[in-house]
Amino acid sequence: MGTHDSLGMRLRSRIRGRERWEVKALRGRPGTAQDLERLLSQRQGVLHVKANPTSAGVLVTYSTDTPDFDVEALIREGFKQLPPPVASRPSGAKSGSAISGILKSFLPRDQALTPPVLSTVGHSVHLLQGLSFVSIVNTARGSGPGFLRSLGIVSTGAQLLVMTGWSLLLTGVDLYLQYHRKEAWRRLGQATQHDLRDQLITRIEKQDVEFFDRYGTGPLIDLVTKDTAQVGEFVERSGDVIIEKALTIAVAGFFIITSAPSLGLIIFLPLPIIFLSSRFFGGKITERYARRGETTKQFNQMLENNLAGIADVKSFTAEWEEARRLSECDAALAQHTLGAERAASLQTNFISGLFSTTFVLTAGYAGFITAGGGISLSNFLRLVYWFPQLLRSLTGIEQVTGLYHRADDSAGRLARVLESYPQIQSGPVRLSAEEVRGEVIFEDVSFGYDPSVKVLENVSFHLRPGETVGIVGPTGSGKSTLLRLLLRFFDVDSGRISLDGNDIRDLDLHNLRSAVSMVSQDVYLFQGTIRENVIFGQRRATEEQILEAMRDAGALDLITSVPGGLDAEVGERGRRLSGGQRQRVAIARALLKLTSGASILALDEATSHLDNETESAFKRSLRKAATGKNVIIIAHRLSTIRSVDRILVLESGRITEAGTHDELLAHEGLYASLWRLQNEDPFGDQLEIRLKR
Amino acid sequence: MKKTHFFVGLVSGIVLAQHWRFLAKEGIKGGIKAGRAMKEMSQRAMEDMEDIAAEATAEVSEQPPQDPKW
Numbered sequence: 007m008g009t010h011d012s013l014g015m016r017l018r019s020r021i022r023g024r025e026r027w028e029v030k031a032l033r034g035r036p037g038t039a040q041d042l043e044r045l046l047s048q049r050q051g052v053l054h055v056k057a058n059p060t061s062a063g064v065l066v067t068y069s070t071d072t073p074d075f076d077v078e079a080l081i082r083e084g085f086k087q088l089p090p091p092v093a094s095r096p097s098g099a100k101s102g103s104a105i106s107g108i109l110k111s112f113l114p115r116d117q118a119l120t121p122p123v124l125s126t127v128g129h130s131v132h133l134l135q136g137l138s139f140v141s142i143v144n145t146a147r148g149s150g151p152g153f154l155r156s157l158g159i160v161s162t163g164a165q166l167l168v169m170t171g172w173s174l175l176l177t178g179v180d181l182y183l184q185y186h187r188k189e190a191w192r193r194l195g196q197a198t199q200h201d202l203r204d205q206l207i208t209r210i211e212k213q214d215v216e217f218f219d220r221y222g223t224g225p226l227i228d229l230v231t232k233d234t235a236q237v238g239e240f241v242e243r244s245g246d247v248i249i250e251k252a253l254t255i256a257v258a259g260f261f262i263i264t265s266a267p268s269l270g271l272i273i274f275l276p277l278p279i280i281f282l283s284s285r286f287f288g289g290k291i292t293e294r295y296a297r298r299g300e301t302t303k304q305f306n307q308m309l310e311n312n313l314a315g316i317a318d319v320k321s322f323t324a325e326w327e328e329a330r331r332l333s334e335c336d337a338a339l340a341q342h343t344l345g346a347e348r349a350a351s352l353q354t355n356f357i358s359g360l361f362s363t364t365f366v367l368t369a370g371y372a373g374f375i376t377a378g379g380g381i382s383l384s385n386f387l388r389l390v391y392w393f394p395q396l397l398r399s400l401t402g403i404e405q406v407t408g409l410y411h412r413a414d415d416s417a418g419r420l421a422r423v424l425e426s427y428p429q430i431q432s433g434p435v436r437l438s439a440e441e442v443r444g445e446v447i448f449e450d451v452s453f454g455y456d457p458s459v460k461v462l463e464n465v466s467f468h469l470r471p472g473e474t475v476g477i478v479g480p481t482g483s484g485k486s487t488l489l490r491l492l493l494r495f496f497d498v499d500s501g502r503i504s505l506d507g508n509d510i511r512d513l514d515l516h517n518l519r520s521a522v523s524m525v526s527q528d529v530y531l532f533q534g535t536i537r538e539n540v541i542f543g544q545r546r547a548t549e550e551q552i553l554e555a556m557r558d559a560g561a562l563d564l565i566t567s568v569p570g571g572l573d574a575e576v577g578e579r580g581r582r583l584s585g586g587q588r589q590r591v592a593i594a595r596a597l598l599k600l601t602s603g604a605s606i607l608a609l610d611e612a613t614s615h616l617d618n619e620t621e622s623a624f625k626r627s628l629r630k631a632a633t634g635k636n637v638i639i640i641a642h643r644l645s646t647i648r649s650v651d652r653i654l655v656l657e658s659g660r661i662t663e664a665g666t667h668d669e670l671l672a673h674e675g676l677y678a679s680l681w682r683l684q685n686e687d688p689f690g691d692q693l694e695i696r697l698k699r
Numbered sequence: 700m701k702k703t704h705f706f707v708g709l710v711s712g713i714v715l716a717q718h719w720r721f722l723a724k725e726g727i728k729g730g731i732k733a734g735r736a737m738k739e740m741s742q743r744a745m746e747d748m749e750d751i752a753a754e755a756t757a758e759v760s761e762q763p764p765q766d767p768k769w
Contacts, residue, residue, distance in 0.1 A: 019750035021757040026750055060735075061742040289749070 013085060015078065018063065023053075023070040025077040026063055031085070033062040038088060044422055045084045048220065051075055054296040056289075067293065069300065104417035105410065108237060108424075112202045114194070121190040125249040128183035131176055132250075133257050138173045140391050144384055145169055187246060195242030203234045206423060214428045215495040221423075224306035229423060233416035240413030244406050251399045251406070258396035265385035266375065272368050273396065276360045280400075284407065287353040294346035295415035301339045308335055350408055361397055368393070430494055432515035435508050439603030442521045443471045443506050444636040446492065446606065451501035453491060461487050462659045464501070471605075474637040476647025478677060479656030485640045486527055488656075489608045492638075493522055523599035525612035527640075529592040531580025536564060537572040539580070540594045544602050555598040558627035560620045561590035585615035593624065597631050606636040613646055621646065644681050653677065 014030025032039055039057035042064065046055040051072035056065040066077045141151050150165040159165055210217075210226060218226070263270035312319060312328050319328050372393075376386050446469040454460040462484045469475055477485050490496055491503060494510055503510050510518055531539050540555060541547045547555075552572070556562050564587055565571040580588045593612055600607050607628075613621045625646075628637070641647050648667045655663035655670070655677050663675045670677040715722070 018746075019754060021754050024753055024757075026746065058742060058746070060739050061746055063743070063746050065746070 013082065014062075015081065017078070024065070024067045026065045027077065027081060028062050029057075029064050029081060029085075030062055032057060032059055032064065035059050041088050042081075042084050044425055045087060046080060047418075047422055048426070049080060049084075050220075052080070053300045054293050067297070103414050104421045105237065105240065105414040107421055108202065108417040109198070109241070112198050112205070112237075113241065114197045114201060117194050117197055121187060121194050121245060122249060124183060124187035124190050125246050126253070128180065128187045129250045129253045131180045131183060133253060135173060135176045135180060136391060136395065138169055138176060140388055142166065142169045142173065143387055147383075149384060191242050191246050194245075195238040195240075198241045199234050199238030202237060202420065203230060206230055206234065206420065209424055209426070212428055213426065214430050215490070217426065217428070222303075222307045222310075224310040225303040228303065228306055229419060233420050236413050236416035237420065240409050244409045244413075247406050247409075251403060254395055254399040258392040258399070261388050261392045262396065265388050266372065266381050269368055269372055269375070269389070272371060273364060273393075276364050279360060280357055280403075283353060283356055287349065287356075288407075288411070291346065291349045291353065291411045292414060292418075294342070294349050295411055296418065298339070298342040298346045299415055299419060301335070301342045305332070305335045305339050308332060350411065353407070357400075357403070361400055365397060430497060430515070433510075433512035434514070435512045436514045437506065437508070437517045437521070439517075439520060439605070441506075442517075442605045444521070444605035445469065445471050445504075445506050446636065447502075447504045448488070449502045449504070451491065451498050451503060453487065453496065453499050455496070457499060460499075460659055462491075465656075465659070465661055466501075467654055467661060467664065469636055469638065471636060472634050473652065474632070474639065474650040476650040476653040477638065477640045477656060478642070478644060478647065478653060478680065483656040484659045485656055486610050489524060489526075489610055489638065489640070492606075492608070493519055493524065521604055522606045522608055523596040523604035524608040525589070525592045525596045525610065527611045529580070529585075529588045529612075531576045531583070531588055531591060533576070533578050535570075535573045535575055536568070536591055539576060539591050540572075540598060542595055544598050547598055547602065551598060551601060552594075555594040555601065556590075558597050558624075558631045559590045559594035560616070560624045560627065561587070561594050564590065586617070586620070589613065589615045590620075590624075600631060600635060604635075606638065607632050608638045608640075610640045611642065612639075613641070614643065618645075625649075644677075644684055 014028070016028040016030075017025065018028050019026040032042070036059040039059040042057045043055045046052055046057075046066065051069045052066060053069060054065075054067045056063075058064075064081055066080065068075050068077070144150060145162060145165045148162060150162065150169070154160075154165050154168060159168055207230060210230070259270065259274065262273060309332060312332065319325060372381075372386075372389060375381055381389070448465050448467050451462055451465045452460055453462045465484075465488070467475075477488065479485055491498055492510070494515060497511065505513060505518065505521065532542065537552065540552050553562070556565065556572075564583075568574040568583075568587075574582075576583055576588075576591070580591070583591065589612060593609075596607060596609075596612075613624060616624065621643075637650075639647050639650060647653055651666070652664060653667060653670055654661050655675065657676060663670055663673060663677055665673065671681060672678075
């Protein structure tokens with residue numbers, strides 16, 4: 007069973023959805039093991055990864071929905087992509103569980119002391135109440151506390167009165183402290199959650215576009231809302247419970263052992279077994295919670311897609327089909343939830359069973375020694391009170407373990423994102439907006455979103471300062487990808503893109519992106535007013551500049567036609583505006599950025615929703631607004647780019663034609679065919695002839 | 700006490716005094732290595748148990764349900 011190679015890989019166990027490999031290269035390298043875990047966990051279909059640097063075992067569980075899942079290839083690929091070993095680990099990646107790493111980094115130190123102190127004092131007072139209860143019973147029997155007699159309080163009635171008063175006082179203090187300690191833990195939980203959420207959002211915002219493609223919106227929202235809340239809840243609730251249990255176990259254990267030592271021994275006998283069982287069950291429970299987390303992610307993604315595309319769902323009358331798909335995914339989610347809860351209950355039941363057995367044995371033994379006169383009646387009373395308290399504390403540990411497992415699962419997901427560093431890093435060369443001339447050169451650029459499928463192949467062109475270039479080509483020919491590469495949303499696989507002679511990989515990312523003002527194919531307006539959308543990224547724009555940008559974008563009429571004018575709400579994703587209105591607001595936003603210093607304007611199908619008249623007006627304004635600037639226009643409607651300085655024709659990721667409108671018509675290539683199709687030959691006969699050739 | 704025992708003791712003492720650091724270090728090294736080996740062995744054993752349990756569970760759930768006898 008297995009194969010050998012330089013990594014020393016050998017298959018140890020394989021069933022559907024789960025494989026364990028021995029990877030000798032991992033032995034004694036805990037940092038590499040952590041990096042490998044992190045890297046592989048991010049791969050699609052992977053549910054859980056455990057890399058053990060001691061045993062050199064790598065356990066991978068994966069979704070059985072993924073056909074031909076190759077774990078060996080996954081590990082090999084993972085090893086290739088691992089960063090070189092570093093001396094220091096990033097925050098949250100320290101040894102130990104994920105939750106401990108997260109807490110070490112995010113628990114606010116200045117607030118972390120008060121809640122435990124209040125809990126310790128509060129629970130101590132609560133235990134004192136218990137002691138005074140036992141004392142009241144003993145006082146009633148005539149053997150009250152000695153200190154009362156030494157104070158001159160000798161009658162049973164007076165002693166009972168003092169003890170009752172003392173108990174009432176303790177109850178008052180207990181109630182007061184209960185309120186304050188809960189408040190303190192709540193504050194600590196919220197502060198941890200807030201810090202964690204802040205850091206997480208900052209880290210997410212810095213990620214590459216590829217990261218967002220990989221994660222999807224729904225899971226990221228869950229991460230920011232639910233997973234951080236889970237960690238917050240763990241901090242809020244577990245600390246208090248742990249202190250309560252620990253104090254009760256210590257005090258009750260002390261009284262039981264001092265009252266009847268042999269009995270204490272029996273009671274504490276199951277503790278080592280509990281410890282071992284936690285280790286045995288712990289891994290399984292975490293794994294099942296991770297599986298549940300993965301299914302939750304899939305369900306949320308599906309639901310989000312469904313709701314976002316509800317108009318299409320209805321127009322295709324696919325409501326029933328969609329409901330069925332969601333129901334199936336929800337059923338899988340319920341099954342995984344049950345699996346996780348079942349594993350957790352199994353541990354709880356095992357521990358409860360163990361304690362029940364101990365309880366029976368202890369009760370029997372206690373009865374036996376009491377009957378034989380082995381312990382006094384006072385000690386027996388103490389046992390009667392403290393024994394159930396101890397048992398309740400010991401059996402209540404599962405409350406904390408449940409919280410722990412859920413928080414650890416969430417912390418694992420959070421740590422993976424917090425430790426994800428964008429592949430695209432800013433370069434050292436700074437170019438201020440005033441310095442940028444806007445000369446763009448693509449040199450032999452090849453790129454594919456999947457490295458094996460090239461979207462662009464050996465693309466070369468030169469965009470001179472002040473030039474306007476149009477890019478045309480069939481759908482999927484790589485036009486938009488050119489702009490995404492220019493903005494460094496992705497890095498080229500080979501070749502080079504330069505701005506003013508500098509490789510864009512060497513440029514400061516902020517400077518580079520500030521130099522390009524883009525209107526993308528899928529216009530996105532943020533929830534807010536028209537004004538807020540126009541000044542997005544240019545908060546200091548004056549009213550005059552806003553109005554000028556709106557005028558140049560042909561959007562000035564919006565101010566009068568939409569109730570509320572510039573301050574009208576655009577709705578979620580700008581849904582309250584028509585497609586053309588959204589495009590004009592987006593163009594105004596881009597033009598405002600251009601006037602604020604950007605030197606390249608990139609329009610990706612930016613006028614597709616505008617009527618011919620509005621588009622012509624915009625083109626006229628653009629000549630003025632973009633004077634001295636570089637303009638790249640991607641368009642399917644060729645009339646949009648007819649008058650540009652140069653037109654590039656892209657076909658299957660390659661530039662097949664380049665020239666002015668007249669030159670390309672004379673060339674009788676794809677451009678000429680498309681032009682005739684759009685302007686002279688509505689039935690597309692010429693285009694068919696061209697493509698058949 | 701025999702003279703030979705005295706001399707053996709003396710020589711051992713001198714050797715120990717001269718090389719005690721080396722011997723102590725080697726002893727500790729041996730302990731660490733043995734500890735690591737034990738740790739590795741126990742973790743491998745735990746993993747093997749988990750694998751066997753998972754394989755057995757999978758095999759049981761893959762077996763087709765048997766027809767009732769009646």
